[in-house]
Amino acid sequence: MRTLNFRAKIRVCNDKELNQTEKNLIDVAKEATERAYAPYSGIKVGAAVLLANNEIISGNNQENAAYPSGLCAERTALFYANARFPDVAVDTIAVAACVKGDFTNEPITPCGGCRQVILEAQIRYNHPIQIILYGKKKIYFVEKITDLLPLCFSSTI
Ligand code: THU
Numbered sequence: 001m002r003t004l005n006f007r008a009k010i011r012v013c014n015d016k017e018l019n020q021t022e023k024n025l026i027d028v029a030k031e032a033t034e035r036a037y038a039p040y041s042g043i044k045v046g047a048a049v050l051l052a053n054n055e056i057i058s059g060n061n062q063e064n065a066a067y068p069s070g071l072c073a074e075r076t077a078l079f080y081a082n083a084r085f086p087d088v089a090v091d092t093i094a095v096a097a098c099v100k101g102d103f104t105n106e107p108i109t110p111c112g113g114c115r116q117v118i119l120e121a122q123i124r125y126n127h128p129i130q131i132i133l134y135g136k137k138k139i140y141f142v143e144k145i146t147d148l149l150p151l152c153f154s155s156t157i
Contacts, residue, residue: 006150011141018132018139025050025094026134028058029073033098036060036073044098045073045108049081052089052127057081074114078121089125093118096134107133107140115149122146123154 015023025048032046038061045061059077063070074095081090097108110118110131122129128144142148 008147013139029094029096032058032060037062046096047073047077048094049077050092052091072114074110075117089127090121090129092130094132103136105137107135118145119152
């Protein structure tokens with residue numbers, strides 16, 4: 001028997017260690033939380049997607065009384081970005097979450113379904129997608145989705 005070990009690189013930083021583009025993307029994600037529809041969980045999530053043509057598309061979670069029918073902020077933003085600019089690579093996605101009017105202390109981390117969708121966009125455009133996960137206490141900076149999704153499923157196997 002042998003063991004497979006996976007290495008993931010996640011930089012833990014504060015906002016002073018980010019550049020202006022990255023800080024701005026976080027601000028857009030934070031702002032997008034204000035328009036989330038989250039009456040069931042109370043967790044308002046915002047995502048901002050920076051495209052290779054410098055467009056920024058934001059989205060937020062949209063819940064539904066039939067719970068599985070809702071959609072996370074990351075997928076709302078990414079699908080809309082891909083719907084508007086199908087030929088443009090996704091460069092970076094920033095995510096923030098707000099509970100009872102306050103941003104979370106810890107960074108919010110994308111669910112498995114969103115990680116899979118981010119992976120698809122990374123493969124589709126053959127371009128690494130940076131992921132910035134905002135928390136008041138710390139920010140996670142991830143250089144590519146495979147750091148969050150080891151042994152991922154892809155149709156190219
Ligand atoms: N949610 C997101 O929008 N993104 C995440 O990364 C995790 C979870 C949403 C889904 C649901 O509306 C609420 O947060 C609680 O799970």
